[in-house]
Amino acid sequence: MIAREAGSGQPAVGTQGIARDLAVALDPALLAHDVGLDLDAWQQDALRSREQQLILLCSRQSGKSTVSSLIALHEALYRAPALVLLLAPALRQAQELYRKLKDGLNALDRPVPIIEESALRMELANGSRIMCLPGKEATIRGFSGVALLIVDEASRVSDELYQAVRPMLAVSGGRILLLSTPWGKRGFFFEEWTSGEGWERVRVTAEQCRRIPRDWLQRERRSLPSRVFDSEYMCVFGETEDSVFGWGEVMTAVDGGVAPLFAPSQIVHPEGTRDDIAPLAVRPAKTGTGGWR
Numbered sequence: 475m476i477a478r479e480a481g482s483g484q485p486a487v488g489t490q491g492i493a494r495d496l497a498v499a500l501d502p503a504l505l506a507h508d509v510g511l512d513l514d515a516w517q518q519d520a521l522r523s524r525e526q527q528l529i530l531l532c533s534r535q536s537g538k539s540t541v542s543s544l545i546a547l548h549e550a551l552y553r554a555p556a557l558v559l560l561l562a563p564a565l566r567q568a569q570e571l572y573r574k575l576k577d578g579l580n581a582l583d584r585p586v587p588i589i590e591e592s593a594l595r596m597e598l599a600n601g602s603r604i605m606c607l608p609g610k611e612a613t614i615r616g617f618s619g620v621a622l623l624i625v626d627e628a629s630r631v632s633d634e635l636y637q638a639v640r641p642m643l644a645v646s647g648g649r650i651l652l653l654s655t656p657w658g659k660r661g662f663f664f665e666e667w668t669s670g671e672g673w674e675r676v677r678v679t680a681e682q683c684r685r686i687p688r689d690w691l692q693r694e695r696r697s698l699p700s701r702v703f704d705s706e707y708m709c710v711f712g713e714t715e716d717s718v719f720g721w722g723e724v725m726t727a728v729d730g731g732v733a734p735l736f737a738p739s740q741i742v743h744p745e746g747t748r749d750d751i752a753p754l755a756v757r758p759a760k761t762g763t764g765g766w767r
């Protein structure tokens with residue numbers, strides 16, 4: 475990131491500035507210092523990670539959106555020209571992340587100038603673009619050349635939306651970052667956390683967050699149903715309330731050795747890509763109480 479005076483095209487920094495830029499480019503965690511934040515160790519590690527796929531399964535208020543906004547900012551500043559997409563269940567939530575990123579940019583001494591800006595997107599003088607995506611599959615356009623896709627409150631994002639955005643990373647080889655509290659044993663966020671391939675996984679409970687006071691947490695534990703407390707603060711994927719069988723029961727009934735009764739089918743995505751859906755093979759019914767019939 476070499477800041478330029480808006481309009482002049484001239485670099486606004488001397489050797490010291492260039493040396494600092496080089497240091498922050500090499501160690502993204504230094505960016506936090508430049509925006510005035512003292513990151514937790516796990517936040518620093520997340521900011522430094524170069525894994526293609528990263529999941530932050532973290533307590534409410536632990537600082538996952540904050541660090542994700544810095545990951546996005548670093549990408550836009552130091553890997554320009556980069557296209558960074560911000561997605562959440564609702565546009566308003568994606569805009570929250572966007573605002574954090576903008577606050578970070580404004581807090582820098584010599585920010586790269588913004589050449590175009592709206593409530594949903596900005597373009598920087600270095601060619602990087604940051605865009606908020608609407609939380610509805612039908613209204614999402616296909617973007618190509620995505621460098622980084624961030625999905626905030628990912629457990630609440632629908633599988634259809636996730637399936638619609640993932641192909642945008644296919645050609646560019648861009649990175650994806652999912653961050654969320656759990657929301658039961660369902661959906662892609664749970665699947666990716668428990669059995670997805672190629673993910674770096676980070677789990678941070680409220681007890682591990684130095685900014686959440688112990689006595690406040692104890693009060694929350696007493697006042698909330700344990701299922702809610704465990705999910706919101708302790709990163710526990712609970713049973714979904716509306717399911718007849720628990721996740722464990724269903725999975726023990728699935729047997730890879732039994733041939734499916736019907737052939738695999740495919741989802742055809744709007745942009746033309748296809749995903750196979752293999753039907754689950756379920757063990758033959760057991761007799762007696764509690765068996766499958």
Ligand SMILES: Nc1ncnc2c1ncn2[C@@H]1O[C@H](COP(=O)(O)OP(=O)(O)O)[C@@H](O)[C@H]1O
Nearest residue numbers: 511512513514533534535536537538539540541
């Ligand atoms: N390393 C940090 N130092 C100081 N404040 C932080 C840090 N990380 C997060 N915060 C603050 O903690 C609060 C919750 O952070 P946020 O990122 O919104 O949490 P989450 O997305 O996990 O709910 C915000 O007020 C944020 O500014």
Ligand SMILES: [Mg+2]
Nearest residue numbers: 538539540626
């Ligand atoms: Mg958040």
